[in-house]
Amino acid sequence: MSKIKSKNSLDMTSEEFKEYGYQLIDWVADYLDNIEKYPVLAQIKPGEVKSQLPGKAPSNGENFDRMIDDLNKIILPGVTHWNHPNFMAYFNSTSSGPGILGELLSAAFNANGMVWKSNPSGTELEETVLNWFREIIGLPSNYFGVVYDTASVSTMHAIAAAREYTGLDVRTNGMTGLPKMILYCTEQTHSSIEKAALTLGIGLNGIRKIATDENFAMLPDKLEEAIKEDRLNGYHPFCVVATIGTTSSTAIDPVDAIANICAIEKIWLHVDSAYAGVTAMLPEMKNFFKGMEKADSLVINPHKWLFVPVDFSILYTSKPDVMKRAFSLVPEYLKTTEESVINYMDYGIQLGRRFRSIKFWFVLRYFGVEGLQQRLREHLRLAKLFAGWIDENPNFERLAPVYFGTICFRANPNNNLKEDQLNVLNEKLLNVINETGKIFLVHTKLKGKFTIRLVISGLRMEERHVEFAWKLINEKLNELKNQ
Amino acid sequence: MSKIKSKNSLDMTSEEFKEYGYQLIDWVADYLDNIEKYPVLAQIKPGEVKSQLPGKAPSNGENFDRMIDDLNKIILPGVTHWNHPNFMAYFNSTSSGPGILGELLSAAFNANGMVWKSNPSGTELEETVLNWFREIIGLPSNYFGVVYDTASVSTMHAIAAAREYTGLDVRTNGMTGLPKMILYCTEQTHSSIEKAALTLGIGLNGIRKIATDENFAMLPDKLEEAIKEDRLNGYHPFCVVATIGTTSSTAIDPVDAIANICAIEKIWLHVDSAYAGVTAMLPEMKNFFKGMEKADSLVINPHKWLFVPVDFSILYTSKPDVMKRAFSLVPEYLKTTEESVINYMDYGIQLGRRFRSIKFWFVLRYFGVEGLQQRLREHLRLAKLFAGWIDENPNFERLAPVYFGTICFRANPNNNLKEDQLNVLNEKLLNVINETGKIFLVHTKLKGKFTIRLVISGLRMEERHVEFAWKLINEKLNELKNQ
Numbered sequence: 001m002s003k004i005k006s007k008n009s010l011d012m013t014s015e016e017f018k019e020y021g022y023q024l025i026d027w028v029a030d031y032l033d034n035i036e037k038y039p040v041l042a043q044i045k046p047g048e049v050k051s052q053l054p055g056k057a058p059s060n061g062e063n064f065d066r067m068i069d070d071l072n073k074i075i076l077p078g079v080t081h082w083n084h085p086n087f088m089a090y091f092n093s094t095s096s097g098p099g100i101l102g103e104l105l106s107a108a109f110n111a112n113g114m115v116w117k118s119n120p121s122g123t124e125l126e127e128t129v130l131n132w133f134r135e136i137i138g139l140p141s142n143y144f145g146v147v148y149d150t151a152s153v154s155t156m157h158a159i160a161a162a163r164e165y166t167g168l169d170v171r172t173n174g175m176t177g178l179p180k181m182i183l184y185c186t187e188q189t190h191s192s193i194e195k196a197a198l199t200l201g202i203g204l205n206g207i208r209k210i211a212t213d214e215n216f217a218m219l220p221d222k223l224e225e226a227i228k229e230d231r232l233n234g235y236h237p238f239c240v241v242a243t244i245g246t247t248s249s250t251a252i253d254p255v256d257a258i259a260n261i262c263a264i265e266k267i268w269l270h271v272d273s274a275y276a277g278v279t280a281m282l283p284e285m286k287n288f289f290k291g292m293e294k295a296d297s298l299v300i301n302p303h304k305w306l307f308v309p310v311d312f313s314i315l316y317t318s319k320p321d322v323m324k325r326a327f328s329l330v331p332e333y334l335k336t337t338e339e340s341v342i343n344y345m346d347y348g349i350q351l352g353r354r355f356r357s358i359k360f361w362f363v364l365r366y367f368g369v370e371g372l373q374q375r376l377r378e379h380l381r382l383a384k385l386f387a388g389w390i391d392e393n394p395n396f397e398r399l400a401p402v403y404f405g406t407i408c409f410r411a412n413p414n415n416n417l418k419e420d421q422l423n424v425l426n427e428k429l430l431n432v433i434n435e436t437g438k439i440f441l442v443h444t445k446l447k448g449k450f451t452i453r454l455v456i457s458g459l460r461m462e463e464r465h466v467e468f469a470w471k472l473i474n475e476k477l478n479e480l481k482n483q
Numbered sequence: 484m485s486k487i488k489s490k491n492s493l494d495m496t497s498e499e500f501k502e503y504g505y506q507l508i509d510w511v512a513d514y515l516d517n518i519e520k521y522p523v524l525a526q527i528k529p530g531e532v533k534s535q536l537p538g539k540a541p542s543n544g545e546n547f548d549r550m551i552d553d554l555n556k557i558i559l560p561g562v563t564h565w566n567h568p569n570f571m572a573y574f575n576s577t578s579s580g581p582g583i584l585g586e587l588l589s590a591a592f593n594a595n596g597m598v599w600k601s602n603p604s605g606t607e608l609e610e611t612v613l614n615w616f617r618e619i620i621g622l623p624s625n626y627f628g629v630v631y632d633t634a635s636v637s638t639m640h641a642i643a644a645a646r647e648y649t650g651l652d653v654r655t656n657g658m659t660g661l662p663k664m665i666l667y668c669t670e671q672t673h674s675s676i677e678k679a680a681l682t683l684g685i686g687l688n689g690i691r692k693i694a695t696d697e698n699f700a701m702l703p704d705k706l707e708e709a710i711k712e713d714r715l716n717g718y719h720p721f722c723v724v725a726t727i728g729t730t731s732s733t734a735i736d737p738v739d740a741i742a743n744i745c746a747i748e749k750i751w752l753h754v755d756s757a758y759a760g761v762t763a764m765l766p767e768m769k770n771f772f773k774g775m776e777k778a779d780s781l782v783i784n785p786h787k788w789l790f791v792p793v794d795f796s797i798l799y800t801s802k803p804d805v806m807k808r809a810f811s812l813v814p815e816y817l818k819t820t821e822e823s824v825i826n827y828m829d830y831g832i833q834l835g836r837r838f839r840s841i842k843f844w845f846v847l848r849y850f851g852v853e854g855l856q857q858r859l860r861e862h863l864r865l866a867k868l869f870a871g872w873i874d875e876n877p878n879f880e881r882l883a884p885v886y887f888g889t890i891c892f893r894a895n896p897n898n899n900l901k902e903d904q905l906n907v908l909n910e911k912l913l914n915v916i917n918e919t920g921k922i923f924l925v926h927t928k929l930k931g932k933f934t935i936r937l938v939i940s941g942l943r944m945e946e947r948h949v950e951f952a953w954k955l956i957n958e959k960l961n962e963l964k965n966q
Contacts, residue, residue: 071588097494105510120527121557191834340530
């Protein structure tokens with residue numbers, strides 16, 4: 001227990017900041033060191049955290065020790081630990097030491113880079129690290145990058161740029177009175193595309209889902225047909241969203257073929273590679289990204305699989321002028337006189353922009369390109385290893401190709417249950433696995449089949465964790481079979 | 484120079500994290516302690532930061548010491564210091580010790596609270612602190628809060644909810660084929676409303692700007708007339724944005740009267756109080772917020788004037804069901820079974836949600852409600868003090884009422900220059916002031932007059948800083964007069 005300090009009339013004193021800063025640095029170091037001691041999925045009931053917190057804010061300032069106590073007693077038990085190496089749900093994202101320290105600085109500067117002038121270093125560092133990364137993933141130099149908070153927001157900006165690209169001046173006139181605009185994707189495309197469509201006034205019925213092949217990849221012929229049909233019906237096709245690494249099964253749409261159709265049809269091509277895009281860093285993965293350099297816009301999230309704390313989503317576009325035309329709007333109090341600078345506010349909705357580039361700069365420099373490549377390669381190796389175990393075991397079945405670090409599978413003991421029985425069995429299996437709190441997985445549905453997804457992308461994930469998961473999954477399946 | 488550690492194959496070791504974590508805690512403490520030694524506005528030329536950074540990311544990981552060196556040598560000189568007590572531009576926002584430490588934890592947890600299950604503590608702490616704050620500012624308990632990153636995004640969500648509230652099912656059908664929707668605000672309303680309109684497909688010409696009185700406040704009679712006229716013309720009035728504390732001059736629209744019109748007309752009322760809303764904490768300021776409790780939605784940014792690091796914008800709404808109807812969309816892999824929990828992803832575009840509530844929790848508890856009130860009151864006192872100096876001095880003129888912490892003024896020496904001469908003089912004056920790097924102010928235009936804005940909201944701001952600013956402004960004006 002620390003001595004109680006008298007409260008300064010301004011901020012916390014620097015002595016106090018150091019005292020509690022050191023304590024929290026230790027806290028974080030111990031937390032990450034001991035992460036495996038916690039249940040990965042919070043083992044609490046709804047309302048349990050809330051009920052322990054007071055109903056009102058305190059009138060008088062409290063000692064920081066009390067906050068640290070409550071952090072340990074109330075908050076920690078209710079956290080689902082994304083940094084846990086057995087967190088294999090969603091697209092797991094983990095933070096790294098250099099990323100966390102970068103975020104500390106970003107909060108300390110608290111500099112809002114809406115215009116160059118309001119944070120020159122933030123603006124130019126963002127430009128620099130996005131250029132570094134552009135080159136690392138092999139995008140040509142005509143691509144301009146902008147950081148947004150999440151892929152959902154990056155994507156919405158991309159689709160708004162696609163709308164602007166039609167030349168119909170939606171910016172001024174809105175959508176009323178225009179022909180119905182149509183966006184193309186597949187059933188497998190991320191829900192953020194639907195959220196973007198409903199937000200932008202395109203409407204969910206402005207989305208046309210193109211049929212996919214047996215590996216859940218868009219069929220370009222079907223896309224071509226759909227566009228022609230829609231034009232005949234007086235609709236206005238304006239955007240195709242292709243995905244490299246879909247959320248359900250990490251399917252890969254044939255971007256190169258799709259890009260050629262978009263070029264002929266003069267339709268904006270947005271490529272969603274929020275999850276898998278980081279693997280474009282690996283020369284041996286280049287074939288999955290064929291045609292990427294023909295995209296009008298492309299989203300990649302270093303906060304997903306590159307150990308940068310949330311949030312950090314990059315949108316690259318070969319048409320920054322269109323992005324700017326869609327969004328730029330400068331009120332008097334934001335007019336500045338510097339020439340040939342980037343004012344990032346011109347490229348989006350958000351005026352406030354945190355100094356996010358520091359954490360990415362730290363991560364790229366601390367690990368180095370080769371260090372990051374090595375970690376990604378290890379995840380890809382572990383995914384193939386796990387997929388091999390599934391394939392060799394008569395109790396299990398793989399339900400999608402393993403291109404990246406995600407394995408879609410289900411229990412299918414000796415292939416002798418019906419589809420509806422399998423769905424019931426696998427849902428039960430997933431629940432009993434997650435109830436242990438030892439690993440955390442989520443499901444999806446592929447062709448109506450209840451599918452378990454296991455994602456390998458955590459910074460602290462080693463072979464032993466994948467072995468542990470495999471053992472637990474087998475144990476739980478055996479228990480269910482013996483019931 | 485620290486000893487070079489061998490790189491772990493996973494994350495930074497905890498020893499290394501502690502070593503550099505302590506160094507950066509010291510760095511931040513010293514930075515904030517010595518903030519007044521830096522020029523407030525970065526004194527660099529465009530490109531100066533960029534040119535010192537290498538063209539490529541390093542192949543091999545670097546020692547953290549080198550990053551700290553570059554931070555000092557390259558980054559720091561290019562930062563505009565928002566924490567500087569002489570930063571009196573825009574709506575200054577400053578971070579506080581407890582807020583910075585909260586952000587450190589948020590980055591460490593890196594927990595993504597898209598659904599309750601993926602971060603139960605994050606979800607329930609957000610609910611709790613937003614309820615605390617709701618009560619502090621005097622909003623009734625039927626208001627539901629959601630944290631977004633910025634006011635621009637909060638506002639866009641509010642306007643999308645307004646659109647949903649029309650019952651025209653824009654979500655499904657989009658805007659094509661619907662009557663033209665009209666949103667009402669004033670010339671003084673923040674540019675984010677225009678960005679929202681162009682994004683949502685309403686279009687800039689779907690915004691109708693209502694005339695204002697001599698203090699830049701919306702005239703309710705004119706609003707009423709405009710709505711009637713638009714209905715007669717077959718348009719669909721759907722949203723009014725009223726502001727308590729506009730960006731240019733902190734004008735106050737008569738929310739109570741506007742709310743009554745909206746109720747009769749069944750139009751959604753959004754209240755933008757991103758800047759000034761925090762002063763609803765003070766009983767003596769309540770009169771400025773009359774009718775606030777009739778708003779359908781209301782935005783307040785604790786990251787603006789409550790010492791919470793960017794980003795933290797709160798949207799309160801009395802119609803959370805409409806918000807949810809506008810945005811909820813749950814793909815298979817995000818389906819969860821817990822009942823009566825909040826899944827915050829249902830209320831917006833962004834799926835990824837940082838654990839932002841920690842920093843607000845820390846700030847509210849560390850300072851306490853009275854501690855925060857005391858700091859706001861001091862800022863209000865200083866603003867009145869500065870306004871008094873302007874009013875008493877024949878060389879200056881005040882151009883708007885001072886309700887909060889912002890003073891709009893211009894030099895007008897003995898009232899003997901013409902309007903265009905005054906504009907030239909004041910633009911020059913602002914430039915020479917900012918060129919000193921000692922204080923940072925921005926301008927606006929009010930009724931065509933070039934207006935200097937001085938904003939008092941920084942956590943580290945004391946009377947001596949306001950005195951210093953006043954002295955410098957006078958000195959620079961005298962220099963210009965003697966040229």
